[in-house]
Amino acid sequence: MLYTSLLRPLLFRLSAEHAHNLTMAQIGMLQSHALGRSILKSFVGSITPSPVQAMGLTFEHPVGLAAGLDKNAEAMEGFFTLGFSHVEIGTLTPRPQPGNPQPRLFRLPADQAIINRMGFNNKGAENAAQRLAMRTSRWKIVGGNIGKNKETPNEQAHEDYVLAMQALHQHVDYFTVNISSPNTPGLRDLQHEAALKFLLETVAKENQRLGSKPLAVKVAPDLTKEEVQNMARLAAEAGFQGIIATNTTIGRSVEKTSADRIAAIGAGGLSGRPLTHKSTEVVSWIKEAVQENLSIIGVGGVFTAQDVIDKRNAGADLVQVYTGFVYQGPGMIKELEPAWKIG
Ligand SMILES: Cc1cc2nc3c(=O)[nH]c(=O)nc-3n(C[C@H](O)[C@H](O)[C@H](O)COP(=O)(O)O)c2cc1C
Numbered sequence: 001m002l003y004t005s006l007l008r009p010l011l012f013r014l015s016a017e018h019a020h021n022l023t024m025a026q027i028g029m030l031q032s033h034a035l036g037r038s039i040l041k042s043f044v045g046s047i048t049p050s051p052v053q054a055m056g057l058t059f060e061h062p063v064g065l066a067a068g069l070d071k072n073a074e075a076m077e078g079f080f081t082l083g084f085s086h087v088e089i090g091t092l093t094p095r096p097q098p099g100n101p102q103p104r105l106f107r108l109p110a111d112q113a114i115i116n117r118m119g120f121n122n123k124g125a126e127n128a129a130q131r132l133a134m135r136t137s138r139w140k141i142v143g144g145n146i147g148k149n150k151e152t153p154n155e156q157a158h159e160d161y162v163l164a165m166q167a168l169h170q171h172v173d174y175f176t177v178n179i180s181s182p183n184t185p186g187l188r189d190l191q192h193e194a195a196l197k198f199l200l201e202t203v204a205k206e207n208q209r210l211g212s213k214p215l216a217v218k219v220a221p222d223l224t225k226e227e228v229q230n231m232a233r234l235a236a237e238a239g240f241q242g243i244i245a246t247n248t249t250i251g252r253s254v255e256k257t258s259a260d261r262i263a264a265i266g267a268g269g270l271s272g273r274p275l276t277h278k279s280t281e282v283v284s285w286i287k288e289a290v291q292e293n294l295s296i297i298g299v300g301g302v303f304t305a306q307d308v309i310d311k312r313n314a315g316a317d318l319v320q321v322y323t324g325f326v327y328q329g330p331g332m333i334k335e336l337e338p339a340w341k342i343g
Helices: 002-011 014-031 034-042 077-079 125-132 154-167 187-193 193-210 225-237 259-265 273-290 305-314 323-328 332-336
Strands: 052-054 057-059 063-065 086-092 107-108 113-116 141-146 174-178 215-219 242-245 268-274 294-299 318-321
Touching: 002 323, 014 077, 014 107, 034 086, 034 318, 052 332, 057 305, 063 077, 063 332, 086 125, 086 154, 086 174, 086 318, 107 174, 113 273, 125 141, 125 154, 141 154, 154 187, 174 193, 174 242, 187 193, 187 273, 193 225, 215 225, 215 323, 225 242, 242 273, 259 273, 268 273, 268 323, 273 294, 294 305, 305 332, 318 323, 323 332
Parallel strands: 063 086, 063 318, 086 141, 141 174, 174 215, 215 242, 242 294, 294 318
Antiparallel strands: 052 057, 107 113, 113 268
16 A cells, blocks of 8 residues: 555656665565564565475465565565565676667567666576575575576577576575566577577586476467477476466567557567466466476566466466556555455
């Protein structure tokens, strides 16, 4: 309430990236002392646990923070205090990189959506590892979402995933191989069969060498049913435990934002409300293809408890949020709690 009636209107007067940076700085500040954490906690109160087994791990409840919001693991304590059962950091690349030029993040409030072309701006896997080494007992499950640097050609992409994995391995509880961002040129070509098989097997082999953490792969919503089901089968065959559906879409099926505005924004991935149905459909395709072999993490346009229930009914074991958090604010987990308190 405080967020939607007071804080959000203020934040939405700033550019989207400025508001993001300010929010991260605020959470970063509040998380570092007990009084700050109790202020954060006051947005959610106590959250009823409802343990979920997925990828061989036990999550306190089904809802976590999707990759991209805390790329560099700078506000982990804060997000866990806000009630998320897991936080997926990244996408982290082996070397730091600035991402695309600004502006690269746009709100579409009438559609409860975002378009972004951030382009994996991040401080690098080693930098995040140093921060993760300060993990406290209040942290819950940490996912490490890894990718390749922009200048690395696809033929060498596997080397980047391996390097990022090596840097993070002792600090995260599971890994996500991100091959579905629309903002790194050519990245999504890694979703095609031969390249995918090689990448997943290489990552799985290195993971085994380092000491087997659960592995997930994150897919785009812009694939056909056959392509998605093939990917899911390949992931299971390569020894992966999870699949995350979905990343942002290159589609532009918005209802209220004008065509002029959409054209003026240009390239990027669309997330939020316009993605709700599509990502749930992809979850159901995966469920049909892999049955019990893979845990499914549903992400895309989750705003309400009903959205969580719909994703889980379609086959998701876990659910993640990003855009919903931008619109609903820090009390979001409390608003979603009825999804697991009753169901
Ligand atoms: C600004 C922004 C940055 C994102 N960055 C990443 C990223 O670095 N890696 C990734 O796997 N997904 C990234 N995502 C995608 C989200 O994790 C999520 O899959 C997608 O936004 C759909 O969920 P939502 O509708 O709840 O936002 C990003 C999304 C947004 C809006």
